[in-house]
Amino acid sequence: MKKVVTSKEMASLDAYTIHDVGIPSMVLMERAALAVAAQIQKISADRERILVVCGNGNNGGDGVAVARLLYLKGYHVDLFLTGNSQKYSAQMAQQIQIARHYHVPEVNNPTWHEYTTIVDAVFGVGLTRPVEGRYKEIIQRMNETDAKKVAVDIPSGLDGSTGRVLGTAFCADLTVTFAFMKQGMCFYPGRSLSGKVVVADIGIYDYPGNYGRPVWQLEREDMKQLPQRVPWGNKGTFGKVLLVAGSKGMCGAAYFAACAALNTGAGMVKVQTVEENRIPLQSLLPEAMVESVFSEEINQQLLSWCDVLVIGPGLGCQDESRERANWFLAHGNQAGKPVILDADGLNLLSMNPGWKRYLKGNTVLTPHMGEMGRLTGLSISELKEDPVGAASDYAKETGAVCVLKDAGTVTAGCRDEIYINMSGNAGMAAAGSGDVLSGMLAGVFCMYLNNIKVPDPARMAALGVFLHGLCGDRAADAAGTRGMNARNILDAIPLVLRDFETGNREEHYGKIQ
Ligand SMILES: NC(=O)C1=CN([C@@H]2O[C@H](COP(=O)(O)OP(=O)(O)OC[C@H]3O[C@@H](n4cnc5c(N)ncnc54)[C@H](O)[C@@H]3O)[C@@H](O)[C@H]2O)[C@@H](O)CC1
Numbered sequence: 001m002k003k004v005v006t007s008k009e010m011a012s013l014d015a016y017t018i019h020d021v022g023i024p025s026m027v028l029m030e031r032a033a034l035a036v037a038a039q040i041q042k043i044s045a046d047r048e049r050i051l052v053v054c055g056n057g058n059n060g061g062d063g064v065a066v067a068r069l070l071y072l073k074g075y076h077v078d079l080f081l082t083g084n085s086q087k088y089s090a091q092m093a094q095q096i097q098i099a100r101h102y103h104v105p106e107v108n109n110p111t112w113h114e115y116t117t118i119v120d121a122v123f124g125v126g127l128t129r130p131v132e133g134r135y136k137e138i139i140q141r142m143n144e145t146d147a148k149k150v151a152v153d154i155p156s157g158l159d160g161s162t163g164r165v166l167g168t169a170f171c172a173d174l175t176v177t178f179a180f181m182k183q184g185m186c187f188y189p190g191r192s193l194s195g196k197v198v199v200a201d202i203g204i205y206d207y208p209g210n211y212g213r214p215v216w217q218l219e220r221e222d223m224k225q226l227p228q229r230v231p232w233g234n235k236g237t238f239g240k241v242l243l244v245a246g247s248k249g250m251c252g253a254a255y256f257a258a259c260a261a262l263n264t265g266a267g268m269v270k271v272q273t274v275e276e277n278r279i280p281l282q283s284l285l286p287e288a289m290v291e292s293v294f295s296e297e298i299n300q301q302l303l304s305w306c307d308v309l310v311i312g313p314g315l316g317c318q319d320e321s322r323e324r325a326n327w328f329l330a331h332g333n334q335a336g337k338p339v340i341l342d343a344d345g346l347n348l349l350s351m352n353p354g355w356k357r358y359l360k361g362n363t364v365l366t367p368h369m370g371e372m373g374r375l376t377g378l379s380i381s382e383l384k385e386d387p388v389g390a391a392s393d394y395a396k397e398t399g400a401v402c403v404l405k406d407a408g409t410v411t412a413g414c415r416d417e418i419y420i421n422m423s424g425n426a427g428m429a430a431a432g433s434g435d436v437l438s439g440m441l442a443g444v445f446c447m448y449l450n451n452i453k454v455p456d457p458a459r460m461a462a463l464g465v466f467l468h469g470l471c472g473d474r475a476a477d478a479a480g481t482r483g484m485n486a487r488n489i490l491d492a493i494p495l496v497l498r499d500f501e502t503g504n505r506e507e508h509y510g511k512i513q
């Protein structure tokens with residue numbers, strides 16, 4: 001897992017390291033510059049012409065140090081100091097003195113097309129307002145060149161917390177960021193503007209008592225946390241999922257969620273749906289059982305049978321659907337069973353706010369931005385301004401886990417950690433992908449039924465979201481982002497999960513002679 005910080009948190013970590021730990025600012029800056037120079041050396045041949053464009057603050061100071069290090073290694077480097085010398089930070093002024101000592105060449109009016117690499121050190125995490133005037137023009141000129149583009153810490157003009165562009169922003173091929181991944185580089189457009197991101201250790205670490213809730217980005221390595229399938233298990237052991245899903249004319253969503261739960265490893269799946277869906281569902285997915293009677297007695301049997309519930313895919317919002325969702329949500333949570341509430345289950349929740357009393361720590365809500373807007377009354381642009389805040393506030397308000405789905409899905413429980421998801425791709429913005437996610441989340445909860453150590457529900461949900469994105473990426477490899485659909489994601493689930501079990505099987509089952 002990689003820790004993700006906002007600009008404000010990064011500034012406080014910098015200050016703590018300098019003032020409380022006692023590492024001088026110039027030492028951190030030298031380490032930062034060494035890390036950037038090393039990455040530039042990796043991508044640059046000897047004959048490269050490098051222009052380092054610097055602002056007034058410490059980001060500019062990093063840039064001046066990068067120029068000096070590369071110049072002393074024999075690269076053809078020019079420095080372009082864009083700011084007003086009266087406004088230089090103390091470190092920036094000191095770096096210029098050092099660079100001038102070594103006669104690092106400076107230009108005032110660069111001939112942009114001559115350079116093969118442009119290094120952006122205009123603004124870092126200290127950007128406080130929209131970029132305008134001369135700075136805006138310079139950043140635009142940098143973007144117009146054909147040179148390779150490297151950003152120091154963060155592309156200039158990018159809001160390090162939201163990922164929004166403030167006025168204009170540098171468009172990097174590579175960003176070397178310091179100490180921690182920046183939140184603004186996880187969300188679009190910041191994520192596209194950052195290019196490839198390298199997180200460099202420069203001697204700034206987290207400290208005990210750091211304010212706020214930690215935000216994490218999961219990585220492939222973290223999938224090793226998923227429990228292995230126990231060798232002594234049977235279909236009952238691996239989890240029974242009940243889906244309250246599908247309505248008249250809406251059978252597909254129930255199919256996607258049910259199939260996703262089975263493909264993720266659930267032992268048995270039953271779908272509580274309307275009679276019209278029985279034949280299509282059983283033809284599409286003979287592995288699943290179908291129940292269309294809605295009575296207190298049958299409902300009780302279904303509830304005591306299952307380990308995990310999914311309520312909502314294709315459910316509709318009519319009276320009959322509301323009754324089904326209401327019964328299973330209220331009784332499911334009373335019975336202490338994990339509930340994944342998705343799609344129309346969420347729309348019904350927004351129409352019946354009194355249902356919030358049924359939500360618990362093991363309820364997972366999976367709204368996309370539109371559904372979240374209906375749940376909270378916030379506009380989509382307000383939600384996009386601060387998705388981490390929105391998911392974490394709603395989780396705190398409801399006591400449930402909130403999975404706020406988007407290109408960078410945010411998962412938050414009512415306490416502890418928050419996760420920003422970076423797997424997946426735009427091919428997943430297609431009908432049915434969300435239904436697949438709800439089934440997969442149920443499948444991931446089932447994986448932990450036989451485990452002694454069960455993580456926080458928010459962690460389990462975040463692992464499911466990350467896995468869903470990896471399956472989306474595998475689907476895009478097979479069918480491309482335009483042609484792929486929810487079925488490609490379903491097909492990818494076993495393949496992706498297999499990658500994480502190969503090598504561990506012998507350990508669990510004993511060596512086959
Ligand atoms: N504190 C430290 O010692 C360290 C800082 N580091 C670097 O320093 C950066 C942060 O430095 P600073 O806090 O000095 O901030 P920046 O260098 O990111 O930018 C702040 C400067 O830009 C000006 N500014 C902000 N928004 C502007 C706008 N829209 N138009 C015009 N001017 C604007 C400010 O007035 C200030 O002069 C990091 O991103 C990183 O690159 C690293 O060297 C690691 C150590």
Ligand SMILES: Nc1ncnc2c1ncn2[C@@H]1O[C@H](COP(=O)(O)OP(=O)(O)O)[C@@H](O)[C@H]1O
Nearest residue numbers: 368406407424425426428429431432433434435
């Ligand atoms: N550009 C994208 N990058 C990564 N993931 C995406 C992108 N667009 C959509 N997704 C993911 O695809 C899923 C879409 O879910 P949802 O909007 O509920 O679709 P549906 O209701 O049609 O099933 C979510 O998990 C979302 O995070």
Ligand SMILES: [K+]
Nearest residue numbers: 120123154156
């Ligand atoms: K920068």
